[in-house]
Amino acid sequence: MRTGRRRFVTRKVVFAAVTVxxxxxxxxxxxxxxxxxxxxxxxxxxxxxxxxxxALQERFGLNDPVFVNLEGGNxxxxxxxxYLGALAHGDLGTSYAFRDQPVSNLLxxxxxxxxxxxxxxxxxxxxxxxxxxxxxxxxxxxxxxxGALSFSLIMWSLPTFFLGIVLLFIGAxxxxxxxxxxxxxxxxxxxxxxxxxxxxxxxxxxxATLALVLLGEYMLIMRSSVVDVLxxxxxxxxxxxxxxxxxxxxxxxxxxxxxxxxxxxALNLGFTVSGAIQVETVFSWPGLGQLTVSAVNQRDxxxxxxxxxxxAISVVLANLVVExxxxxxxPRVSEA
Amino acid sequence: MSDRPRGFRGxxxxxLGMIGLAMLGIAVVVAFVAPLLAPYDxxxxxxxxxxxxxxxPSGSHLLGTDDGAKDVLSALIYGARVSLIVxxxxxxxxxxxxxxxxxxxxxxxxWLGQVLMRITDFFLVIPDLALLIVLVAIVGxxxxxxxxxxxLLGWTGTARLVRSQTLSVRERKFVLRAKAxxxxxxxxxxxxxxxxxxxxxxxxxxxxxxxxIISESTLxxxxxxxxxxxxxxxMLNLGFTRGAVSAxxxWAIIPPGLAIVWVVLSVTLIGTALxxxxxxxxxxxxxxxxxxxxxxxxxxxxxxxxxxDVRDLTVAFEGEQGPLIAxxxxxxxxxxxxxxxxxxxxGCGKTTTxxxxxRLLAPGGKIVDGQVLLDGLDLSRMExxxxxxxxxxxxxxxxxxxxxxxxxxxxxxxxxxxxxxxxDGDITKDxxxxxxxxxxEMVGIPRRRVxxxxxxxSGGMRQRAMIALALACEPDLIIxxxxxxxxxxxxxxxxxxxLEDLQEQLGVSMVVVTHDLGVVNDACDDVVVMYGxxxxxxxxxxxxxxxxxxxxxxxxxxxxxxxxxxxxxLVSIPGAPPxxxxxxxxxxxxxxxxxxxxRCHEELPPLYVTxxxxxxxxxxxxxxxxxxxxV
Numbered sequence: 001m002r003t004g005r006r007r008f009v010t011r012k013v014v015f016a017a018v019t020v021x022x023x024x025x026x027x028x029x030x031x032x033x034x035x036x037x038x039x040x041x042x043x044x045x046x047x048x049x050x051x052x053x054x055a056l057q058e059r060f061g062l063n064d065p066v067f068v069n070l071e072g073g074n075x076x077x078x079x080x081x082x083y084l085g086a087l088a089h090g091d092l093g094t095s096y097a098f099r100d101q102p103v104s105n106l107l108x109x110x111x112x113x114x115x116x117x118x119x120x121x122x123x124x125x126x127x128x129x130x131x132x133x134x135x136x137x138x139x140x141x142x143x144x145x146x147g148a149l150s151f152s153l154i155m156w157s158l159p160t161f162f163l164g165i166v167l168l169f170i171g172a173x174x175x176x177x178x179x180x181x182x183x184x185x186x187x188x189x190x191x192x193x194x195x196x197x198x199x200x201x202x203x204x205x206x207x208a209t210l211a212l213v214l215l216g217e218y219m220l221i222m223r224s225s226v227v228d229v230l231x232x233x234x235x236x237x238x239x240x241x242x243x244x245x246x247x248x249x250x251x252x253x254x255x256x257x258x259x260x261x262x263x264x265x266a267l268n269l270g271f272t273v274s275g276a277i278q279v280e281t282v283f284s285w286p287g288l289g290q291l292t293v294s295a296v297n298q299r300d301x302x303x304x305x306x307x308x309x310x311x312a313i314s315v316v317l318a319n320l321v322v323e324x325x326x327x328x329x330x331p332r333v334s335e336a
Numbered sequence: 337m338s339d340r341p342r343g344f345r346g347x348x349x350x351x352l353g354m355i356g357l358a359m360l361g362i363a364v365v366v367a368f369v370a371p372l373l374a375p376y377d378x379x380x381x382x383x384x385x386x387x388x389x390x391x392x393p394s395g396s397h398l399l400g401t402d403d404g405a406k407d408v409l410s411a412l413i414y415g416a417r418v419s420l421i422v423x424x425x426x427x428x429x430x431x432x433x434x435x436x437x438x439x440x441x442x443x444x445x446x447w448l449g450q451v452l453m454r455i456t457d458f459f460l461v462i463p464d465l466a467l468l469i470v471l472v473a474i475v476g477x478x479x480x481x482x483x484x485x486x487x488l489l490g491w492t493g494t495a496r497l498v499r500s501q502t503l504s505v506r507e508r509k510f511v512l513r514a515k516a517x518x519x520x521x522x523x524x525x526x527x528x529x530x531x532x533x534x535x536x537x538x539x540x541x542x543x544x545x546x547x548x549i550i551s552e553s554t555l556x557x558x559x560x561x562x563x564x565x566x567x568x569x570x571m572l573n574l575g576f577t578r579g580a581v582s583a584x585x586x587w588a589i590i591p592p593g594l595a596i597v598w599v600v601l602s603v604t605l606i607g608t609a610l611x612x613x614x615x616x617x618x619x620x621x622x623x624x625x626x627x628x629x630x631x632x633x634x635x636x637x638x639x640x641x642x643x644x645d646v647r648d649l650t651v652a653f654e655g656e657q658g659p660l661i662a663x664x665x666x667x668x669x670x671x672x673x674x675x676x677x678x679x680x681x682x683g684c685g686k687t688t689t690x691x692x693x694x695r696l697l698a699p700g701g702k703i704v705d706g707q708v709l710l711d712g713l714d715l716s717r718m719e720x721x722x723x724x725x726x727x728x729x730x731x732x733x734x735x736x737x738x739x740x741x742x743x744x745x746x747x748x749x750x751x752x753x754x755x756x757x758x759x760d761g762d763i764t765k766d767x768x769x770x771x772x773x774x775x776x777e778m779v780g781i782p783r784r785r786v787x788x789x790x791x792x793x794s795g796g797m798r799q800r801a802m803i804a805l806a807l808a809c810e811p812d813l814i815i816x817x818x819x820x821x822x823x824x825x826x827x828x829x830x831x832x833x834x835l836e837d838l839q840e841q842l843g844v845s846m847v848v849v850t851h852d853l854g855v856v857n858d859a860c861d862d863v864v865v866m867y868g869x870x871x872x873x874x875x876x877x878x879x880x881x882x883x884x885x886x887x888x889x890x891x892x893x894x895x896x897x898x899x900x901x902x903x904x905x906l907v908s909i910p911g912a913p914p915x916x917x918x919x920x921x922x923x924x925x926x927x928x929x930x931x932x933x934x935r936c937h938e939e940l941p942p943l944y945v946t947x948x949x950x951x952x953x954x955x956x957x958x959x960x961x962x963x964x965x966x967v
Contacts, residue, residue, distance in 0.1 A: 022458055030470065138623060153608075157601040159550050161557045162572065162593035169581050169589065179581070230621030231699070233740035237805075239622055240696050240735075241755045242727030248623065251754065252743050267460070274465030274554070281558060282576070292466060293558050296473040304470060311466045319461055330745055331789050 008327050016320040023312045028083050031305050092309075093302035103306040106291060111310065113182060114287030118276050121207045122265075125214035130261060132215075133222025138249070140227060148219055155216025160275045164209040164282035171205045178202050180284035206283040210275050214268070221264050225257040232256075259330055266322035269315045346613055353609025359602030367416035374410035378566050382406070390585040400587035402571065403578035411566050412591050418567035419549050419599055422483055426548035429487025431494055431541050435533075438498025443506060443521070443529065453499065459492045468551060472560045479562040486551045490544050497540050498533055505532040539614055542607035546600045553596050568592040620699035629703040629716050638712035643813055643845045644670040644693070644731075649706035649716075651685075651692040653916070660916040662688045662701065663869045668862075670813065675839060675846040677860035677877065679853060679892070683913045685869035686849045687736075690815050694731065695723065710813070729759045732806035734799075734835075736818035741802060742790040748776070748801045749786025752808050759809045775804040779834060796827035803834065807842075814839075815847045820855065832859060853896045857881060865889045868914050868924025870940075875949015885951040888925045923954070931955060 086093070092103035136148035155163075171177035182202055189195040229235065230253055238248045277289030284290065288307055295303040347353055366373060375398075384404065391401040399408035441452040471485045505511060511528050519527075555561055556569025557576070575588035639645060651663040663685040670676045678686045691697050693708045695715065708715040710731060715723060735741035743751060752772035757763060763771075773783035779800040781793075790798055799819065806814050816835060820828040836859050839846050848860060856863050856877055863881070864874040865888065873886040884890040894907045911928040914920055920927055926936040935954050944956040 019458060019461060023462070031474070137621070140621065140624065153601070153604065154597070157546070157597045157604055159553055159557070159569075159593070159596055159600075161554060162596065165572065165576055165581070165589055166593070169586065172581060173584055227621050230623050233735065234743040235622045236696060237733075237735060237741045238743075240694065240727055240733050241758065242724040242729065243754070243758055244724065245623060247758070252746075255745055256743070270461070270463040270465075273463035277465055277469070278554060278557070292469060296469055297559060299473070304473065308466050308470050311463050312461070315463050316461050332744060332791050 005327060009324055012320055012323050016316055019316050020313055023316065024084070024087065024309065025080075027305060027309045027312070028080055030308075031301060032079070092306040095303050096298070096300045098300075098303075103302050106303060107288070107306050107310050110286060110288045110291045110307070113285060114276055114280070114289065117203065117206055117210065117279065117285055117287055118272060120203070121210035121214060122272065124207070124211040125218055126261075126265070128211075129215045129218025130222050130258070133219040134226050134249070134254070134257070136219070136223045137226030137230065145223075148223065152216040152220035155213055156220075158213070159278075160209065160213050161278040161282055163213060164206070164279050167205050167209050168282060177205055179205075182286055202283075202285075206279045206285050209282070210272075210279050213275055214272065217268065217271075218261060218264070222257065222261055225260040226253060229253045229257045255329060259326065262322055262326050262329060266319050266326075269318050269322075273311050273315060347609060350609040350612065352605045353612075356602045356605025356607075356609065359598060360606065363416055363599050363602065364420060366413055367420050370413045370417060374407075374413040376407040376410040378406050378411040378414050390580065390583045390588060392585070393587055399591050400585065402585075402588045403574050403580065408571075408587055408591055411571055412568070412595055414566050415568040415571060415592060415595065416599075418479070418562075418565050418570075419552060419596065422479070422486060422552040422567075423545045423549035423599070423603075425483045426486035426490060426552070427541050427545040429484065430490035430544045430548070431537065433488065434491030434494025435498050435537055437491065438495040439502055439525065439529065439533070441495065442499040442502025443525065449499075452495075456492050456495045456499075459489075460496075464489050465551070465554065468555060469558065469560060472555060477560055477562055479565060482552060482555060482560075482562060486548045486555075490547055490551075494537065494540055494544060498537055501533045501536055502529055505529050535610075535614055539607060539610035542603055542610060546603040546607070549596065549600055549603070568595050622699065624699050626695060626697075626720075627702045629705065631705050633707050633714060633717060638709055639669070641671055642669045642709075643672045643674075643711060644847070645707075645709040646689070646693055647707045647709070649689065649692060649708065650704045651688055651697065651701060652704045653698075654700040655917060657917070659704070661704075661869060661919070662916055663692055665706070666864075666866070666869075666871050667706075668864045668871065668874055670845050670847055671861075672812075672845055673843050674861045675848060675859055676862045676864060677856035678847060678849045678864045678866060679851060679856050680866035680872070681851060681892075681909075681913050684866045686851075686866050687817055688869075689866070690733075690817060690847060690849055694727070694733070694815070696733075725759070728755055728811065729809045730811055731813040731815065732809065732811040734802050734806045734814060734816040734819045736821050742798065742805070744790050747787050747789055748793070748804075749773075752776075752786075752805050755805065755808050772804075772808075775807055776801065778807065778838070779804045795823055796831065799823060799827075799831050800834065803831075803838070807838065810842075811844065813845045813847070815849070817849045818851075819848065820850070820852070835859065853881075853892060865892070868919065869916070870924055871943065871950075871952060872925065873946075873949065873951040873953075875946075879948035883948045885946040885948060885956060886925075886953045887929050887931050887955070889951070891930075923952070 090104050092107070095101045095103055095106060098106060132148055136145040139145055168179055172179040178201055183195070183198055189198065235248060235252060238252045243252075273289070276287060277292060279285065280287045280289035281293050288311060291303060292307045292311070294300070295307060371377075388401055389403055391397060393400045397407050397409070399412065402408050402411065437452050437456065441449040441456070443449075468485055468489055471489075472482060475481045475485070505528070511524070514524060514528060552561070552567065553569030553572070556567050557573045559573055559577075561567055561570045561573070563570075569592075571592040572589060575585070575592075580586075580588040646669070647667050649663060649666045650661065652659040652661050654660075666685075666689050668676065668678075678689065680686055688697070688701070692701070692703055693715065695703070697703075703716050706716065710726070713726070715726075718726070742748065749769065749772045752775060753765065753768040756768045756771060757765070760768075769786070772786050776785060777783050781797060781800050781804065785793070785797075785801075790801070793801060803819075819835060820831050823831060832855060835846070835848075838844070839859075848855060850856060860877050862875065863877045865872045865880070865886065867888050872888045873880060873884065880889065881893065884893055888909075891907070891909045895909060897906060898904070909928060914924055914927070920937070922935070922937040922939055923929070923932070923941050926932040929936065933954070939954075941952045941954045941957070943950045943952045946956055
């Protein structure tokens, strides 16, 4: 039993490692091979003299072979392996737009801000989604249930950025909440508490937007999952055993019903990233999403490449964590 | 299940689906006749002054003007074109790519399939909006590129779905047969696989359309749409970045947003309807509130030495055309220490009778009449809390097919400990655990298996664990519902022997529900033969089996092999038990009965007292028996 679990985890870790490697390679070629080659693009500037272009090409190693060096000498003397080498040292290059800023620094700051936004939203939406989904399933067919279903349907149809704008509109024009950024610019705080309150006020609307969007989906899945589980034979057994309804739900239904939710959270990480990109754009929240969008608008390719890599690897790693949690929740998985 | 794929028949009766279709229809018409509907041409160049910007709705501009002083309504109408084109063109690309990948991966499950699935897995973990942004940023923001990028990113879900469906179709008998007869790959795909996969794929495409529409509007909102085209996302982008929020110009923001919601909602409703039609989902469950029988009890006195007394039990299920009677006027008694067998073909109401007696009916079922006395206590009208305390403590059940009757994610031991502690609040965890081990040993499972999960035990072992669970609270009555079904013959014999031994050892009363007359013959004292939800015959096993009075009992016995007379030819009963929605007016068995006469088809026969017990058959109403009528 134990060894089955260990083998399962090992297999998943290997798959994640391979995926990360493929992501890294994919990321490299995405930016080299497609028509808009950023390195070449930058050198197309007509103001540059041919000598200057040649010098720059030499400096950025653009004359080296792209993938492997087949022109004699060291096989590894190529742009691809130079990229891998730099990456291994955490070197993601230098931003075009923010002068002399290493991409890794920009990403680090942005990542922390994104986690501040995404983590509370995820926790709130999972807890509320599981709770409401459970209740809707238990009270199947009642008004509560119909309301929950309609809410999920609307949330699914509502683009995240639009919900964000609507909340922003209400918050800014009628409630008086801050509309952009992480803190009030130029504000001086008397106490740390005041500073925290200011950050919380800025976080309120973006978190609410993201949480509402995720909530709809979690609730829908939880509801159908609970209805499925509650019609299983072992629930009839538990009822025949004279267990109380609350015990049947907490000890027999919940764990089994959570399994699809766990899978959904894993599959949804990409969806969460997409939500974060939109919410950060609407609320000018200085996270990874906003960094990505501004990198696109400024054609800041090193930052774009780095941000994409970081987002993709985060999703792969988070996926791995979720799969391991799953194997712990459902002992059958690791033995297959 | 039939081999033919379920189509989308019945869509017209799906209300939400039809609403979605109507909503989508309106959007499509608007997109087509946009130039006729729009009061202004949003693509025309106009000279503007500051005063024209963000004008609130008025007679000349029904939805006001935007940041470029253009009519919002006209832009809204033209915007439908981009959304719908991107949505449908993108979805078609996704469907073609994903469908092809999925078909190949499922049909050629070897290395090619593996490689394709790895590629799909890879794209599944890449955050798609991020990749979409990168792609469009690199290849340029034209409508064609956006459609291609959205189409090429939306295929993973379709590929997974088509693959799993193809895999399951491939294993079906008729496909294997066609293959064995030498059908070529292309023929197989065209004639057998694709028709099976297509409906599901269509339902999925609808989902892909809604994703594509949302992706397009998101891209446009982020400033990555085709700058030459007016789309709803673009309108939101311009309104948002050019100060509609601070200007309080809700009319520049709300209409395009609602337009997106309108189209996505319409498509989602259609998709939900299609999915409902393809695989109708379960909608009921075991914890729904139950209805307690409404009629007043007959007030009959409990009988000495009778542990379970079922009187005139009638059970109905909700049907589409009103209630369906599944069990009607069933009465039988279980004496202390006796074993009663309930026997009959599948669908005759055996299990419904025992589950009904304990108020454990499937959702939608309820007792409409009758009484169930356990040691004089009326289970049928008891308060739910009181009933719960009594369950398992006094009457336990061994369910059929123990795989699903035990919770798959909890250990056997924890499930036994849980029920012991539920009914005995004083017992410590350790004592309960020790008792769980004892119980497992009692049924022939090594006690260390308390830590095993159900899937780690063989079928026979699981059934033993189920029996141990049933014994946990030392009940007075055990109901075994098809305890040996789905086990191999050797294991069947062992489980049966175990049940017999335990019954003798503990002196517990038992009800055994089975379609196996051998089980009744070996293990039971009394037998109740059921047909069409009613009692056909009942009495002591020895007498009923020697002198069956009801033609149905006789035919059942003829259809069953005996060791005493192995040379006797076996005769099967032609036909099948009646459906609940289509019960014959007279005796339920009359349509299949070789001895039926006119009266049998018109009236329900009462129970007549016979030499070997009681039986419900007009043949017994002959002059010789006159006066014995009714019980």
